[in-house]
Amino acid sequence: MDKKLKETILNPILKGNPITVLVLGICSALAVTVQLKGAVVMALSVIAVTGLSSLVCSLLRNTIPNRVRIIVQLVVVAMMVILVDQILKAGEGTYAIDKQLSVYIGLIITNCIVMGRIEAFALGNKPIPSLLDGIANGLGYGLILVIVAFFRELLGSGTLFGFQVLPSGYIPNNLVILPPFALILLGCIIWVHRAFDKDLQEK
Amino acid sequence: MNKIFEKGGKLYWLHSSVDAFETFLHVPGTVTLKGSHVRDAIDLKRLLILVVFAAAPAALFGMWNVGYQHGLAMGQSGVHILEYFWFGFLRVLPLYLVSYIVGLGIEFASSQIRGEEVSEGYLVSGFFIPLIVPVDIPLWMLAVAVAFAVIFGKEVFGGTGMNIWNPALLTRAFLFFSYPNYMSGSECWIAFKKGEVAAADAFTGATPLALDGATAQYGTGFWDLFIGTVPGSVGETSVIAILLGAILLLWTGIASWKIMCGSVLGALFVGWLGNISGVTDIPFYMQLLYGGFAFGTVFMATDPVTSCQTECGKWIYGILIGMLCVVVRLFNPGYAEGMMLAILLLNTFAPLIDHCVTSVHVSRRLKKLNAA
Amino acid sequence: MNTNSNVYTVIYTALIVVVVAALLAFVAAKLGPAQDANAKAETLRQMMSAAGVKPTEELYASKNAEILDLYADNIQEAYTIGLDGRKNGELSVSKDKIELVSKLKPQHKAILAEGDVTLPVYIFKSGISVIPIYGAGLWGPVWGYVAFQPDCHTIAGAFFDHESETPGLGAKIKDEPWFREKFIGKTVEWGDVPAFRLEKNAEAAGATNAVDAITGATMTSKGLNEALNIWFGAYEKHFGAGAFFNMLEEHAIDTTTNAEEE
Numbered sequence: 001m002d003k004k005l006k007e008t009i010l011n012p013i014l015k016g017n018p019i020t021v022l023v024l025g026i027c028s029a030l031a032v033t034v035q036l037k038g039a040v041v042m043a044l045s046v047i048a049v050t051g052l053s054s055l056v057c058s059l060l061r062n063t064i065p066n067r068v069r070i071i072v073q074l075v076v077v078a079m080m081v082i083l084v085d086q087i088l089k090a091g092e093g094t095y096a097i098d099k100q101l102s103v104y105i106g107l108i109i110t111n112c113i114v115m116g117r118i119e120a121f122a123l124g125n126k127p128i129p130s131l132l133d134g135i136a137n138g139l140g141y142g143l144i145l146v147i148v149a150f151f152r153e154l155l156g157s158g159t160l161f162g163f164q165v166l167p168s169g170y171i172p173n174n175l176v177i178l179p180p181f182a183l184i185l186l187g188c189i190i191w192v193h194r195a196f197d198k199d200l201q202e203k
Numbered sequence: 204m205n206k207i208f209e210k211g212g213k214l215y216w217l218h219s220s221v222d223a224f225e226t227f228l229h230v231p232g233t234v235t236l237k238g239s240h241v242r243d244a245i246d247l248k249r250l251l252i253l254v255v256f257a258a259a260p261a262a263l264f265g266m267w268n269v270g271y272q273h274g275l276a277m278g279q280s281g282v283h284i285l286e287y288f289w290f291g292f293l294r295v296l297p298l299y300l301v302s303y304i305v306g307l308g309i310e311f312a313s314s315q316i317r318g319e320e321v322s323e324g325y326l327v328s329g330f331f332i333p334l335i336v337p338v339d340i341p342l343w344m345l346a347v348a349v350a351f352a353v354i355f356g357k358e359v360f361g362g363t364g365m366n367i368w369n370p371a372l373l374t375r376a377f378l379f380f381s382y383p384n385y386m387s388g389s390e391c392w393i394a395f396k397k398g399e400v401a402a403a404d405a406f407t408g409a410t411p412l413a414l415d416g417a418t419a420q421y422g423t424g425f426w427d428l429f430i431g432t433v434p435g436s437v438g439e440t441s442v443i444a445i446l447l448g449a450i451l452l453l454w455t456g457i458a459s460w461k462i463m464c465g466s467v468l469g470a471l472f473v474g475w476l477g478n479i480s481g482v483t484d485i486p487f488y489m490q491l492l493y494g495g496f497a498f499g500t501v502f503m504a505t506d507p508v509t510s511c512q513t514e515c516g517k518w519i520y521g522i523l524i525g526m527l528c529v530v531v532r533l534f535n536p537g538y539a540e541g542m543m544l545a546i547l548l549l550n551t552f553a554p555l556i557d558h559c560v561t562s563v564h565v566s567r568r569l570k571k572l573n574a575a
Numbered sequence: 576m577n578t579n580s581n582v583y584t585v586i587y588t589a590l591i592v593v594v595v596a597a598l599l600a601f602v603a604a605k606l607g608p609a610q611d612a613n614a615k616a617e618t619l620r621q622m623m624s625a626a627g628v629k630p631t632e633e634l635y636a637s638k639n640a641e642i643l644d645l646y647a648d649n650i651q652e653a654y655t656i657g658l659d660g661r662k663n664g665e666l667s668v669s670k671d672k673i674e675l676v677s678k679l680k681p682q683h684k685a686i687l688a689e690g691d692v693t694l695p696v697y698i699f700k701s702g703i704s705v706i707p708i709y710g711a712g713l714w715g716p717v718w719g720y721v722a723f724q725p726d727c728h729t730i731a732g733a734f735f736d737h738e739s740e741t742p743g744l745g746a747k748i749k750d751e752p753w754f755r756e757k758f759i760g761k762t763v764e765w766g767d768v769p770a771f772r773l774e775k776n777a778e779a780a781g782a783t784n785a786v787d788a789i790t791g792a793t794m795t796s797k798g799l800n801e802a803l804n805i806w807f808g809a810y811e812k813h814f815g816a817g818a819f820f821n822m823l824e825e826h827a828i829d830t831t832t833n834a835e836e837e
Contacts (some may be wrong), residue, residue: 062578063578063587064578064587065578065579065583065584065587065588066578066579067579067584068584068587068588071588072587072588072591075591075592075595076591076595078595079595079598079599082599083599083602086602086603086606086610087606089606089610089613090606090609090610090613091609091613092609092613092638092639095610095613095614095617096617096635099617103739171344171382173381173382174380174381174382174383174744174791175377175380175381176381177741177744178380178741178744184355383790383791384790535793
């Protein structure tokens with residue numbers, strides 16, 4: 001059991017990473033990774049949504065009528081997303097970041113990872129493993145987000161978390177800030193990931 | 204090749220680099236032992252050298268023009284033609300060094316990793332790159348752009364012959380989007396020494412396309428543009444020098460005349476539409492002289508690797524490039540020049556065009572077969 | 576229990592929806608005031624940044640309560656005007672009950688339709704008056720606040736914001752201090768068409784009512800230019816020509832009393 005639990009947590013972060021292996025949730029990964037701060041908040045929001053949605057759906061798993069399964073999941077996920085958005089808007093410190101992330105917090109609902117984990121895991125497992133699975137998948141997503149945002153903010157603005165890191169003579173690269181470069185970076189991460197993990201390479 | 208580098212030898216892992224240098228300097232004696240290969244003096248290297256010859260007039264003129272524009276901006280006069288050339292040569296030489304050192308370095312390294320022979324493809328790309336960037340571009344920027352273009356535009360797709368986009372244009376595109384302040388505006392097209400400031404009134408400093416119809420006033424009339432005594436990227440200004448190259452390319456059959464003609468026709472057509480609909484005052488034939496159109500049509504669009512392969516596809520590809528280039532010029536207020544974007548976009552679609560042309564062909568023949 | 580029967584399904588779905596709706600309504604009601612306070616403080620920050628009450632970074636580092644205090648301490652009066660340039664309402668500036676016209680979109684629509692508008696004018700104790708602007712950028716709305724010197728002609732400062740412009744390109748209107756600083760000292764030529772120009776190479780022409788557009792952000796610049804001119808047009812009768820002298824008289828008194836106090 002312990003080993004299985006460990007697998008539940010580690011797999012989504014490494015071998016079954018939702019972004020680099022399953023290639024899910026790309027849209028927001030391109031959109032919110034211009035600055036680290038936004039990426040971190042986005043990652044935390046997704047972790048909260050995936051974790052809590054999986055937990056709630058797992059609690060309800062024996063009562064949900066099969067025919068309206070997807071709709072019920074959707075209602076739960078939508079509720080979580082709205083809650084996260086409302087809370088971010090209400091916090092004095094998070095208001096500015098919520099504004100910066102604009103529609104992308106609301107769009108977490110369209111993130112395939114959330115529904116995917118509920119369908120694939122939470123409906124067939126007990127609440128605690130489901131919660132962990134959701135959180136781990138959110139972490140796997142967040143990890144990639146933060147890596148991409150790190151490079152984009154560093155090269156595109158010369159800053160990290162808004163603080164000047166590179167010497168002021170550094171000329172920011174505008175291409176890095178445009179969404180296509182996030183895709184190139186993502187490609188590089190997948191490249192490195194596959195180079196290290198031979199199982200992921202296609203024959 | 205020395206035995207030590209051959210398969211099983213101690214230094215076999217270095218064989219691709221050694222092989223590259225050896226075949227670069229002389230033709231190796233190794234020939235195919237069996238099979239019916241056509242023996243001909245022309246090989247990839249010979250072909251590419253011809254392209255470099257074709258671009259040489261534009262390059263030489265460009266070097267002189269760099270000096271000439273600098274002289275104009277500083278208000279000099281009566282300077283000897285060779286002095287202008289020497290000034291330009293010294294400014295362009297570092298661009299060449301960076302282009303070749305970085306590009307070939309990556310090319311060698313990746314061939315080494317793949318264990319393949321180093322191919323000569325980069326010789327041409329490296330020759331073009333300094334010709335399509337502003338002469339004042341900081342060298343480190345050029346180095347970064349070349350590295351990006353060679354790695355992400357070429358090596359990840361499998362090296363020479365496998366690339367989707369023209370590596371030289373990709374270098375320019377990277378610079379264009381990464382450092383827009385260095386790639387457009389009033390001063391980037393003219394070489395200044397450190398600390399130099401343009402003499403007042405001697406320097407108008409804008410690309411002809413940014414001048415918005417006021418070309419005659421700035422001395423960039425038809426003949427200036429045709430001969431090439433205007434500011435611009437190093438090799439793109441002189442239409443006459445580029446035409447010399449075009450003649451060589453067409454005479455040797457390296458470049459496709461269909462692509463060139465298509466591109467010219469497409470540009471003329473949209474330019475003419477712009478004229479009759481009142482979008483622009485620029486006469487339609489002037490579209491062929493401005494900016495990078497001539498250089499792009501002759502040297503970039505006709506790149507055999509990234510253009511269409513089918514004969515009908517070449518027409519479509521060429522016409523679309525010409526049309527798109529002028530569409531960007533006329534309708535996108537953000538970009539003064541559209542040639543680079545047009546070629547890169549059509550590079551992307553070239554395989555699709557080929558596919559469509561072939562399948563139309565196949566279905567037409569099938570119909571004939573069924574009818575018979 | 577048969578979870579697949581029709582009755583069960585209908586009741587279950589209804590129940591879930593009711594529970595979720597109730598929960599969300601409860602949360603929205605609970606968090607609403609805090610969210611409104613955030614939005615109000617944000618608007619005040621932007622206005623005071625334009626008016627130069629404090630440097631922008633300091634304003635953004637301050638807590639909401641401090642922002643309200645700062646505004647109450649610095650504001651002289653606030654009122655709304657119609658398209659005819661006449662006052663048609665007062666806005667409270669007392670600390671506990673600060674009133675703002677923060678919904679700019681309906682006003683923007685009313686201006687375009689030439690309908691009834693309540694356009695806010697905020698006059699600070701320094702004599703600087705602040706007005707909002709609003710329009711469409713490339714991806715979503717752009718808006719901002721422009722502050723005028725007591726002569727109602729020279730721009731004292733500006734602050735621009737946007738909902739979803741491209742980071743690094745259009746977003747520069749907010750992110751790059753040099754962009755808003757360019758507006759300082761420029762003038763708005765009331766009555767001219769256009770009253771202000773935000774265009775490519777506009778500065779080179781030497782006009783005082785012009786600022787260069789942002790390279791690479793053509794559509795955002797264009798949208799902002801339009802927003803500025805539409806809103807300047809709406810305020811023209813208030814700040815321009817005839818009304819201008821009345822304003823000057825009123826404020827001549829205000830500023831002198833102020834100077835004496837200091």
